[in-house]
Amino acid sequence: MYHHLPDGANFWSFLFAIDQDLAETARKQGCPCGGRLHRANSPRKPRGTPVQLPEPERVRLSFCCDRDGCRKRLTPPSVRFLGPKVYLGAVVLLIGAMRQGPSPRRIRELSQLFGADRRTIARWQVFWRQHFPQTPFWKRARALLAPVVDVATVPLALLTAFLSHRSHGEDWARLLRFLAPITIAGGLRIEVSS
Numbered sequence: 001m002y003h004h005l006p007d008g009a010n011f012w013s014f015l016f017a018i019d020q021d022l023a024e025t026a027r028k029q030g031c032p033c034g035g036r037l038h039r040a041n042s043p044r045k046p047r048g049t050p051v052q053l054p055e056p057e058r059v060r061l062s063f064c065c066d067r068d069g070c071r072k073r074l075t076p077p078s079v080r081f082l083g084p085k086v087y088l089g090a091v092v093l094l095i096g097a098m099r100q101g102p103s104p105r106r107i108r109e110l111s112q113l114f115g116a117d118r119r120t121i122a123r124w125q126v127f128w129r130q131h132f133p134q135t136p137f138w139k140r141a142r143a144l145l146a147p148v149v150d151v152a153t154v155p156l157a158l159l160t161a162f163l164s165h166r167s168h169g170e171d172w173a174r175l176l177r178f179l180a181p182i183t184i185a186g187g188l189r190i191e192v193s194s
């Protein structure tokens with residue numbers, strides 16, 4: 001069911017188109033200081049794509065304020081990148097979920113396919129188990145998803161909840177869009193509750 005990503009360049013182009021929409025929305029809002037935003041994309045090449053992407057689709061879309069004294073960088077949410085990770089969000093999700101599933105062989109295949117080594121996968125587990133549950137995003141989101149999703153079973157339960165009907169590009173896009181708020185600065189901020 002969730003055992004594979006939609007393959008082919010079309011899916012990744014589709015996600016890139018969503019990122020462009022998200023970026024355009026952010027650009028129109030402008031900088032909080034009132035300045036205008038200019039494109040200042042990060043030359044970050046995502047790893048974990050099963051297909052060779054055209055160069056423009058690999059960058060993280062980003063802006064810079066044009067006002068002297070501000071020059072703030074603003075990075076809109078993304079359905080392709082997850083948090084500070086260089087790997088594409090879908091891959092971080094999928095391999096994280098496979099760790100909770102029954103098939104170690106599958107994980108080996110996936111990690112080979114996407115070029116993630118054992119240490120990288122271990123970091124993703126730390127992300128899902130320790131950091132993700134502490135984010136303000138999850139604290140709000142879990143109210144929407146309960147009782148469907150228990151944090152102990154994230155990210156497997158997220159995939160199951162969103163991809164329950166068919167493993168289709170649209171479902172993946174919905175899930176990644178849902179998670180997009182954690183891809184921006186502050187989205188992964190950890191709240192320390194007293």
Ligand SMILES: [Zn+2]
Nearest residue numbers: 031033065070
């Ligand atoms: Zn500004």
